[in-house]
Structure formats: C-alpha cells, structure tokens
Amino acid sequence: MFEDYISKTQKSKALYERAKRVLPAGVSYAIRYFEPYPFYVAKAKGSKLYDVDGNSYIDFWLGHTALILGHSPPAVMKAVKRQIENGTHYGVAHELEIALAEQVTKMISNAKMVRFTNSGTEANMYAIRLARAYTGKNKIAKFEGGWHGGYDALHVAVKPPFDVPESAGLTSGALQDTIVLPYNNIEGVKMKLKNEEVAAILIEPVLGVGGGVFAEKEFLKGLRELCDEKGTLLIVDEVITGFRLAPGGVEQYFGVRPDITVLGKILGGGFPIGAFCGPTEIMEKVDTLRYQRPQYSFHGGTFAANPITMTAGLATLKLLEDGKLINKLNRLGDKIREQLRKIFEANGINVQVTGTGSIFNVHFTKEELKDANAVFRADRKKLAEYHSKLITNGVFFLPTHNGTLSTAHIKADIEKLFSETEKYAKSLA
Ligand SMILES: Cc1ncc(COP(=O)(O)O)c(C=O)c1O
Structure with missing residues (x-):
C-alpha cells in the first residue's frame, strides 16, 4: 500500500532512520508520526509544503491548524x-x-x-x-x-x-x-x-x-x-x-x-x-x-x-479582524464539505463529513456523529488509508486529523483535493 509513497520519498526514509536514533519514535510529537514514516519538509510557502525529495504537498494540516494565512504570509x-x-x-x-x-x-x-x-x-x-x-x-x-x-x-x-x-x-x-x-x-x-x-x-x-x-x-x-x-x-x-x-x-x-x-x-x-x-x-x-x-x-x-x-x-x-477573510474561508468550507459528501455518495460510500467553518473531516460510517465515541466507531483504518492516498498524491492531511483552510489555498488546490478524493472513492466503489 505504501510502495508509491516509499519510492517518492527515499531521502525522507533515510532521515527517518537517522531521527529514530535520537528522537523517541523519530518525531518531536507523537501525532506527527504516520505510516510508513513521515516525509521531511525542506521548505514551506503559501499553501504548500516541499519535502527533501522534491515533492510538494497542498497543506490542509497547516502546522496543527495554526496557519490561517498559509505559510510565511x-x-x-x-x-x-x-x-x-x-x-x-x-x-x-x-x-x-x-x-x-x-x-x-x-x-x-x-x-x-x-x-x-x-x-x-x-x-x-x-x-x-x-x-x-x-x-x-x-x-x-x-x-x-x-x-x-x-x-x-x-x-x-x-x-x-x-x-x-x-x-x-x-x-x-x-x-x-x-x-x-x-x-x-x-x-x-x-x-x-x-x-x-x-x-x-x-x-x-x-x-x-x-x-x-x-x-x-x-x-x-x-x-x-x-x-x-x-x-x-x-x-x-x-x-x-x-x-x-x-x-x-x-x-x-x-x-x-x-x-x-x-x-x-x-x-x-x-x-x-x-x-x-x-x-x-x-x-x-x-x-x-x-x-x-x-x-x-x-x-x-x-x-x-x-x-x-x-x-x-x-x-x-x-x-x-474585519471578518472578511474568515467568512470567505467559512463559505469555502461549506462548499468543500458539500462536495466531499457528494463525491463519496456518488460512489455509494457511506460517509459523514464533519466540521464547520474552515474545519473539515470525513468519517467512513453511516452513523450520525455527535460525539467522539461515534467518531472512533467509524472506520478509522479507511480514513487513514484515504489520507495516506492523498499524501502520496500531493495533498497533505495529518492522517485521521481534521483538515483546515488557509487564505493561501487557491482554486487549483481545492480542485486537486476533489479529484484525488474522487480517485480514492472510485477505488473503493
Ligand atoms: C483545542 C486545543 N487545546 C489545546 C491544545 C494544546 O496546544 P499546544 O499544542 O500549543 O500546547 C491544542 C493543540 O492541538 C488544541 O487543539
């Protein structure tokens, strides 16, 4: 399942081997580890992360959701x-x-x-x-x-x-x-x-x-x-x-x-x-x-x-402070939630799309989600797999975590999220 990712991230793989010797679990925060190993960022600008192997990723994790204006505004x-x-x-x-x-x-x-x-x-x-x-x-x-x-x-x-x-x-x-x-x-x-x-x-x-x-x-x-x-x-x-x-x-x-x-x-x-x-x-x-x-x-x-x-x-x-940028992102968040829901539904896959404003996530379940119990009852493996496929194809979510939007995201970034989601949904259908 990770073959494509591994073949694209050989320098990151070597860095992770080095990291494991001096950082427990090879990371500085447990949630930053994901399978098979994290890619290593060399640079970040606007809506994108660039790794040491020359790959770029549209970033929906945004530094633990902190970067509402994108990287280095x-x-x-x-x-x-x-x-x-x-x-x-x-x-x-x-x-x-x-x-x-x-x-x-x-x-x-x-x-x-x-x-x-x-x-x-x-x-x-x-x-x-x-x-x-x-x-x-x-x-x-x-x-x-x-x-x-x-x-x-x-x-x-x-x-x-x-x-x-x-x-x-x-x-x-x-x-x-x-x-x-x-x-x-x-x-x-x-x-x-x-x-x-x-x-x-x-x-x-x-x-x-x-x-x-x-x-x-x-x-x-x-x-x-x-x-x-x-x-x-x-x-x-x-x-x-x-x-x-x-x-x-x-x-x-x-x-x-x-x-x-x-x-x-x-x-x-x-x-x-x-x-x-x-x-x-x-x-x-x-x-x-x-x-x-x-x-x-x-x-x-x-x-x-x-x-x-x-x-x-x-x-x-x-x-x-005037709310214009925030409201624009909130409206984009509405569209993203709606479109992600449609893509999965069109392929006959049961999902619940959660979030509000510029926060969003997808859960593979039929059940309506009102608390964390229900979220963890959904198919977490599938969510990790979906995010992992997105990462391999240049769209970054920290696997299973919420995505967020920044003012640096452009139309092409959002379209790429949809097209990669569609590919994944089709692969399940
Ligand atoms: C809602 C919430 N509270 C508190 C924290 C802890 O903040 P920090 O990681 O800056 O210590 C986080 C971090 O993710 C958070 O999401």
Missing part, C-alpha cells in the same frame, strides 16, 4: 523581519505585548484582560488554576474526546476507551479531580455533576482529536446556564477555533459567552503561543500586586509575550 514576514532587527527576546516589559492584548480584547468581547503563554497546553493549565483560585473549588470537568494539551489534569479521556489513562506517569491525585462529561448531552452532564462542586467546565467548541464534531448551540446554552447555577466557570478552549471561525470567537459564532477563553495557534501568527483571557474580575486573580501569596493565581514564563510572536500575532489579527 508576506505581511507577517515583513513585520517579523523588522522586529528581528530590534531584538528577539527581551524578558522585560515592552509595548508589543500591550498592543496584542489590546487587539485581543477588541476582538473577543468578553475578554477584558489577557495573559500570554507559549503554548495552548500552558494556557489551559493556567486557566484551570485561575478557575480554582477564583471559585475556591478543586475539581474540574472536561469532555470525552476533548484535547487540551498534555497537562496532567486535562490529559484525560481523549480517545476511547476513555477510562484507560492517556499516558503513564499521571498521578491518581491529578486524575481524581477531573470529571469526564458526555459531549452534546446536557442531561448526561447534569447527571454527572449533580453532586459535584466544580471550578470549571472546559470545552472545545469543535472537537479536534474528536474528528470535527461541533457543539450544538442548545447544548452550549445549557452549559452556560448550568455554570451560572452552580457557580462554575465556563472555559472555552478556542486554541483551534479562535480567530478561525469568527473574529469574535465562540460568542460570535456559537452565541455562548465563556468566562475564560483560551487561545493559541492562530494568535501567534506562525510562532509559538497560548493565551487566556476573560473579564477583569476573574483575570485580576492573576494580579500579584493586588493579592498576596497564596491568594493570587500565578502565571509566568521566560518566553511569555516574546516580541517576535507578539509582532506576528498582531500582524495576523489585523488582517482577520
């Missing part, structure tokens, strides 16, 4: 080049961190104050700590199939079976404070939380690992009401969806108001970032001038608010 690169001349890392206060925080508060209506981190994982970790500090409660709740990064208390119930620990080395102390909830099932959530006091409910509005299933508006409304009743904070993890679905985030797109919003990926304009933000009353708990130890909720980091990232993030958000 000129406006961002220009600003970054200018900033590099003025220093790459200050480690003290600078105006760019204010400018990006102001930009975030301008776009996300419920965010009045912001703190920056270097990753989405860190941002979620600090958001959870803040929720505990603010509410005085210990337990937290997350959803089956939700991925929020590798922080112990959140690295729970990501893939079914949900009762198997996601990693060795997670202490029972960390795990026992996390309650796992059913997605898109408000009655199930209420049952699980009936006799519990929780600091926060944390939710991904569109499941990433969970295959692009999104939260129903009524469900989100129910969560908001439940949080208000119980004195629990609603933390919305917008690491993927933030600045992708709408300039104003989940409140604008899904109509639900978070207490704390967690951001990452797109916010960094191609550089490492995370952030958590919310109303002043909550965010003030991070203020070490206002509160004494142990009343404040600590946050910090060597590279927090690094000037290169702040510059790239600001240049990116300036391009996204």
Whole structure:
C-alpha cells in the first residue's frame, strides 16, 4: 500500500532512520508520526509544503491548524523581519505585548484582560488554576474526546476507551479531580455533576482529536446556564477555533459567552503561543500586586509575550479582524464539505463529513456523529488509508486529523483535493 509513497520519498526514509536514533519514535510529537514514516519538509510557502525529495504537498494540516494565512504570509514576514532587527527576546516589559492584548480584547468581547503563554497546553493549565483560585473549588470537568494539551489534569479521556489513562506517569491525585462529561448531552452532564462542586467546565467548541464534531448551540446554552447555577466557570478552549471561525470567537459564532477563553495557534501568527483571557474580575486573580501569596493565581514564563510572536500575532489579527477573510474561508468550507459528501455518495460510500467553518473531516460510517465515541466507531483504518492516498498524491492531511483552510489555498488546490478524493472513492466503489 505504501510502495508509491516509499519510492517518492527515499531521502525522507533515510532521515527517518537517522531521527529514530535520537528522537523517541523519530518525531518531536507523537501525532506527527504516520505510516510508513513521515516525509521531511525542506521548505514551506503559501499553501504548500516541499519535502527533501522534491515533492510538494497542498497543506490542509497547516502546522496543527495554526496557519490561517498559509505559510510565511508576506505581511507577517515583513513585520517579523523588522522586529528581528530590534531584538528577539527581551524578558522585560515592552509595548508589543500591550498592543496584542489590546487587539485581543477588541476582538473577543468578553475578554477584558489577557495573559500570554507559549503554548495552548500552558494556557489551559493556567486557566484551570485561575478557575480554582477564583471559585475556591478543586475539581474540574472536561469532555470525552476533548484535547487540551498534555497537562496532567486535562490529559484525560481523549480517545476511547476513555477510562484507560492517556499516558503513564499521571498521578491518581491529578486524575481524581477531573470529571469526564458526555459531549452534546446536557442531561448526561447534569447527571454527572449533580453532586459535584466544580471550578470549571472546559470545552472545545469543535472537537479536534474528536474528528470535527461541533457543539450544538442548545447544548452550549445549557452549559452556560448550568455554570451560572452552580457557580462554575465556563472555559472555552478556542486554541483551534479562535480567530478561525469568527473574529469574535465562540460568542460570535456559537452565541455562548465563556468566562475564560483560551487561545493559541492562530494568535501567534506562525510562532509559538497560548493565551487566556476573560473579564477583569476573574483575570485580576492573576494580579500579584493586588493579592498576596497564596491568594493570587500565578502565571509566568521566560518566553511569555516574546516580541517576535507578539509582532506576528498582531500582524495576523489585523488582517482577520474585519471578518472578511474568515467568512470567505467559512463559505469555502461549506462548499468543500458539500462536495466531499457528494463525491463519496456518488460512489455509494457511506460517509459523514464533519466540521464547520474552515474545519473539515470525513468519517467512513453511516452513523450520525455527535460525539467522539461515534467518531472512533467509524472506520478509522479507511480514513487513514484515504489520507495516506492523498499524501502520496500531493495533498497533505495529518492522517485521521481534521483538515483546515488557509487564505493561501487557491482554486487549483481545492480542485486537486476533489479529484484525488474522487480517485480514492472510485477505488473503493
Ligand atoms: C483545542 C486545543 N487545546 C489545546 C491544545 C494544546 O496546544 P499546544 O499544542 O500549543 O500546547 C491544542 C493543540 O492541538 C488544541 O487543539
């Protein structure tokens, strides 16, 4: 099955052999491994990745979905080049961190104050700590199939079976404070939380690992009401969806108001970032001038608010803030979902096409998908095979993961996605 791929990627094969000696599994992140071995990127520009063997790939993975403007967008690169001349890392206060925080508060209506981190994982970790500090409660709740990064208390119930620990080395102390909830099932959530006091409910509005299933508006409304009743904070993890679905985030797109919003990926304009933000009353708990130890909720980091990232993030958000580019991508996403569905249906293959806005995925099943359980019941082998065929023919998805769109994708890129999908669908028919 991999013959064509292997014959096209001999230099990558040799690099992977080298990598295995010094990087566990040969990669820097488990999900970046795919069979038979990953191709090695030499260069990326616009909508494309170029590997060391001279192959090019239309990129729908986009650096873990971070690159909404494609690879190295000129406006961002220009600003970054200018900033590099003025220093790459200050480690003290600078105006760019204010400018990006102001930009975030301008776009996300419920965010009045912001703190920056270097990753989405860190941002979620600090958001959870803040929720505990603010509410005085210990337990937290997350959803089956939700991925929020590798922080112990959140690295729970990501893939079914949900009762198997996601990693060795997670202490029972960390795990026992996390309650796992059913997605898109408000009655199930209420049952699980009936006799519990929780600091926060944390939710991904569109499941990433969970295959692009999104939260129903009524469900989100129910969560908001439940949080208000119980004195629990609603933390919305917008690491993927933030600045992708709408300039104003989940409140604008899904109509639900978070207490704390967690951001990452797109916010960094191609550089490492995370952030958590919310109303002043909550965010003030991070203020070490206002509160004494142990009343404040600590946050910090060597590279927090690094000037290169702040510059790239600001240049990116300036391009996204009027919503025109985002809406255009959302409309293209609608078309892609519709066309992929049609291609498979025309060939008599049962699929569910998931996603919303500029996020999309295909699942080989008849069953309607409302949660990660259902996504993982679909034929995952076939999905990996479909993505693998696409990769061999120059269309890149990280196998089984959601695809996303960037403003750098051109018509020919989308047509190629359709024509390669059609070839695959015909091969199954
Ligand atoms: C929804 C969500 N939250 C958090 C994270 C963790 O972010 P990072 O990989 O930057 O630590 C991710 C990463 O994929 C994510 O998709």
